[in-house]
Amino acid sequence: MTPDPLQPLAPGEPAAATEQKQRRARRKEARPGELVDAALALFVEKGFAATRVDEVAARAGVSKGTLFLYFPSKEELFKAVVRETIAGRFGEWNDELTRFEGNSAELLRYCMHSWWERIGMTAASGITKLVMSEAGMFPEIAAFYQQEVIGPGHDLLRRVLQRGMDRGEFRPLHMEYAVYSLIAPMIFLLMWKHSMAPCCPPSQQLDPVEFIDSQVSLLLGGMLVNPAARST
Amino acid sequence: MTPDPLQPLAPGEPAAATEQKQRRARRKEARPGELVDAALALFVEKGFAATRVDEVAARAGVSKGTLFLYFPSKEELFKAVVRETIAGRFGEWNDELTRFEGNSAELLRYCMHSWWERIGMTAASGITKLVMSEAGMFPEIAAFYQQEVIGPGHDLLRRVLQRGMDRGEFRPLHMEYAVYSLIAPMIFLLMWKHSMAPCCPPSQQLDPVEFIDSQVSLLLGGMLVNPAARST
Amino acid sequence: MTPDPLQPLAPGEPAAATEQKQRRARRKEARPGELVDAALALFVEKGFAATRVDEVAARAGVSKGTLFLYFPSKEELFKAVVRETIAGRFGEWNDELTRFEGNSAELLRYCMHSWWERIGMTAASGITKLVMSEAGMFPEIAAFYQQEVIGPGHDLLRRVLQRGMDRGEFRPLHMEYAVYSLIAPMIFLLMWKHSMAPCCPPSQQLDPVEFIDSQVSLLLGGMLVNPAARST
């Protein structure tokens, strides 16, 4: 859609004008994205209701009117934020899982740390906090999130556990509950990071990576057939 | 404070008038509670910003003006809701812990289930979800919550773990992380119940009691010195 | 209406009860006055709109409901304040004028100082400030004030000037303007005292008595037939 900048200019066309058009066009196409980024940051920081569209527009470097050119309402902006931000990276993740060659305990640990690096510690974590906070007001969004994120994530974790059981590494587990036992610390870390952490005294601060390590170890204690022999 | 109802009425005193006064007095004393109850329900359902004080008043069966007779602002009403809902039940809990005679695995399981019965499945859970959702907007509330709930809960769980280690039931644990491993499923259950659960397909629904059971079992696997011998 | 306290008690009547009734009755009769006093003070200090009836009631030591037992509305309370506070002291003043034996310059000076002592420096001055401030909102009150205070005061001053002219002490004066030349400093002192004075630096503070003296001297310079010979 954007004109390929490597393409040679049509002969006779004034270069400057073309370049300007290009830049404007590129800018125009970037607009929604910039607005979504700005909105994401502000929604995460202050919540949906407390974020003013003026602020979003200002942060995106456009006027308030322009925002409504791209999003018909604040609610639609919010929905767009959720939709745009949730990039389905589960395909890639599933592939990694398939290719993984270590034991299942290592895989599980890898998955959890991987989640932290790719989601938990990035801005993407804000979106989950946001969705959970506003789910009551936006059931549609919550359902969308469930379908696009929770569901696939759930499936992926189920695959990991199944792999462990199939390979005789994990004891027979009640799949659903075990999956949620893995989701729980992630949700917890998200909410903690975005809500209580700023108010906790240093003594109760949490190093997420260490916590994940510790948590996985504890859970593996209950999952592994032979905990004593575990390598991780 | 209220006249002792066991006290016989002064002879000659008209019983009707006394009763009326009592009802009036009771009414006045009941108002804040009724308002807090109404506010709790609405805040949990719609969030702080989306809840209108008119609605709260209407639900409590009074006029808008009356609400401001008891709470100087919407924000103070919110704080009152938080305070009232999470009235420290930790004293009682700590006593139970002290008196508990079973082994530490049983105690841990008891604690988690107890939490669900007293907090998780009651309206109090909604307020925690709300506090975490709105923490950014109400740092004061978040700090209060941290001090009144998170802190004491943290301490209580630490005592449980310490008991297990002292009695040689639990392996040496990194205390902080282990505590958060117990807190995590509770926070998760809270958030889940109040945000995603209504949108999940039946296949992904979660029975909280069973989940707690399962989660505790897994964690105990990692905590107990002798997992095989565990009674629960 | 109030039982004469000197009247011997009716035989057989319990003294205590009677006394209580008396006190309550006396108190009841005093209520309107106490309310008017409280209202005067607050109206003068804060203006009509900014004075809350709660405050008036509280200052008078009664409940808000009681206030409305005596005055049907805040406006009526205001009117009552003006009516009650403006005690016609012009009869007495006119008598003094008639009996005055000094020369007219002395009489004029006496009148002005007398006004300051009896009105200007007392709480009564507040009422004039109040009436002038709120005249736009209460034309009825302004008319009443004009009739009860301005008019009589005007007449009294006219008599003084006429006396001076009749006795050949004052030059022929344009009566209306001359009267207002005497009223002007009084109005000025009132407004000054109640509005700007608190904001003026010490260098611009004003000693009212000295100012009246100075002002009268200047005016007499223009009024007296023989200024050089004036004794005051």
Place this chain on the structure above:
Amino acid sequence: MTPDPLQPLAPGEPAAATEQKQRRARRKEARPGELVDAALALFVEKGFAATRVDEVAARAGVSKGTLFLYFPSKEELFKAVVRETIAGRFGEWNDELTRFEGNSAELLRYCMHSWWERIGMTAASGITKLVMSEAGMFPEIAAFYQQEVIGPGHDLLRRVLQRGMDRGEFRPLHMEYAVYSLIAPMIFLLMWKHSMAPCCPPSQQLDPVEFIDSQVSLLLGGMLVNPAARST
């Protein structure tokens, strides 16, 4: 600030567009002024508290929201009214005083009449009345008024009197009191015009110009070294 209308338009520039922009710009620039004018009229007529911002906006031909686009609060609107209305014209006045060539009696008379024409009979007088009425509620405004108006006016009058004394026209005067003797009739006229006058019977009406004339004559009687020789 506005583009010089005498400047010829750049050749080729579309006149219509320019004019439109100008009109739009002028409109935006005119808004605060229109609002201040509307507010001035209503504040003077009804007082600060009784004036509703809706009314001000309506009178200025805009919506309530627009008003808050230009003034952050009703109070700031009021302050703006005061500032705009009494924009310091003392510089001009001081110059006139310096250039004045007549005798000091004439100068004094000129000053007083000048005040009436520029302040007393204009809308600015209403604002002074308002400031004095509401001074108790707005000490900040009162202080501002004192600094911007009372102070400079005071200084100007002092200069006039000093000039008279320096030139041997005026007798030695107690400066402060004499200055206030000149301020008093102005304050009086203001208050009178805006409060009692509408309620006075015709017999007690006051022609301000004549009153000033009369008042100045009387005061000059007390000020001049040689009253008999006075030309005015």
Place this chain on the structure above:
DNA sequence: TATGAATGAGCCTTCATTCAT
């Protein structure tokens, strides 16, 4: 397309007034 001035519905809050007790 982009702007930003304008809008107006709606919110929180106040306070004079009422009325059951």
Place this chain on the structure above:
DNA sequence: CATGAATGAAGGCTCATTCAT
């Protein structure tokens, strides 16, 4: 008579949304 809890009609102010330019 006195109380004070309850009321509800406004009022000031915000902010998502519109639209002329």
